[in-house]
């Protein structure tokens with residue numbers, strides 16, 4: 371009896387395999403980190419062969435931990451770090467370059483040149499995205515321009531582009547021997563190459579970025595059977611041969627789906643390395659006038675796409691890691707809670723983590739990180755507190771932007787991700803937003819969303835309503851701060867953020 375769904379979550383720092391049962395509970399997980407490559411300042415790369423090997427291992431480990439075999443698994447769902455760009459040779463199955471990661475800013479000059487040549491509005495009007503190094507388009511072009519022979523091979527149809535969902539799907543379904551080359555609309559909506567209304571690659575944008583159509587995957591639904599696991603796939607094929615791969619969602623859209631945030635006006639925020647607020651807006655895209663992205667939330671087979679506004683924040687938990695790894699003022703991420711709680715307030719210290727510029731809602735690549743308000747009274751505890759508060763302030767900015775775009779204020783925010791375990795941070799978030807912040811019982815929402823999509827496609831679950839019934843509240847944080855104090859804090863934060871603008875340009 372096939373009572374379980376397997377989700378593979380290929381993230382920025384690690385790859386995880388998660389086994390989910392019919393009631394939406396997690397029965398086993400396995401995880402492996404991969405190496406981060408920083409070959410130059412601002413460059414971030416991943417070795418996708420290492421990632422492919424890790425995926426094979428974690429799948430085998432999770433199934434072994436659960437004591438399950440292929441006959442127990444109804445479907446496999448995939449979710450992934452978005453935008454990260456893989457280009458591989460269809461003939462050999464080998465990547466032509468290490469993957470260029472979403473955080474990588476090497477293509478800033480290309481972005482500036484395109485902006486100077488006709489402005490950025492033409493990109494947002496078609497894709498819902500600002501023109502920025504964050505997205506895949508300029509990363510693909512960089513690989514084609516820097517790997518000898520790559521452009522000619524791409525034009526001849528020998529090279530394939532994909533985000534890591536496509537890379538996993540192609541490998542799982544046979545690789546060079548007939549692997550399926552597809553992605554879903556949520557991932558395609560992060561490339562700067564997809565027309566948000568037609569959900570097709572835009573010929574005008576392919577031309578603008580110089581990208582041959584022959585290297586692009588088919589844009590599929592988020593829940594459909596793309597193919598089946600090939601017997602030839604090392605480790606995975608031994609157990610899962612013939613099992614359908616049936617769900618793909620970019621990781622933030624997967625977390626939205628896993629939080630069962632389906633209805634227009636509902637939102638979730640995922641606090642991980644970065645931080646991503648997604649508010650579902652319905653079957654018509656809402657184009658932001660306030661610095662948010664318009665993105666596909668999900669598309670079920672045969673149905674209209676459902677769109678979301680997203681506030682993408684580059685640095686959140688990474689700031690806690692920075693306190694740990696670069697300053698050494700804590701020895702584990704969790705220790706930040708105790709240190710921050712050892713002082714009553716931030717003593718006027720504000721920490722703007724613009725380490726690689728600022729993403730939403732400011733889109734300021736030239737900003738750099740800064741700490742304001744230091745006095746001799748300030749201690750490492752105030753710095754820790756300011757670092758945590760920085761995440762909540764950034765989330766408050768994108769939630770305010772979403773309210774302005776939709777003229778519909780949020781009534782509550784569902785939360786998940788590694789930092790959401792931090793009760794003090796969640797309380798401060800509720801205080802700053804003035805709405806309830808709600809944490810679910812299952813916080814592995816990203817894997818859950820991918821499992822839900824795959825399970826829906828094969829009839830393991832029957833409807834969004836049924837999925838909604840699997841969601842349970844674990845804790846609700848209720849605002850406890852008067853409006854005047856909240857406004858004063860937000861004003862101070864805004865003043866700090868504005869002081870970081872233009873830093874690199876002033877050099």
Ligand SMILES: Nc1ncnc2c1ncn2[C@@H]1O[C@H](COP(=O)(O)OP(=O)(O)O)[C@@H](O)[C@H]1O
Nearest residue numbers: 383642643687688690691703704787788789792
């Ligand atoms: N108790 C805590 N308080 C604040 N931040 C934390 C805490 N525990 C973990 N983190 C941060 O959460 C992040 C990990 O979250 P996770 O959702 O696993 O990230 P990702 O999926 O981006 O790899 C790390 O950046 C870590 O510093």
Ligand SMILES: O=P(O)(O)OC[C@H](O)CO
Nearest residue numbers: 381382451452472642643
């Ligand atoms: O892998 P994560 O959780 O850091 O998420 C990365 C995002 O998808 C980038 O857009």
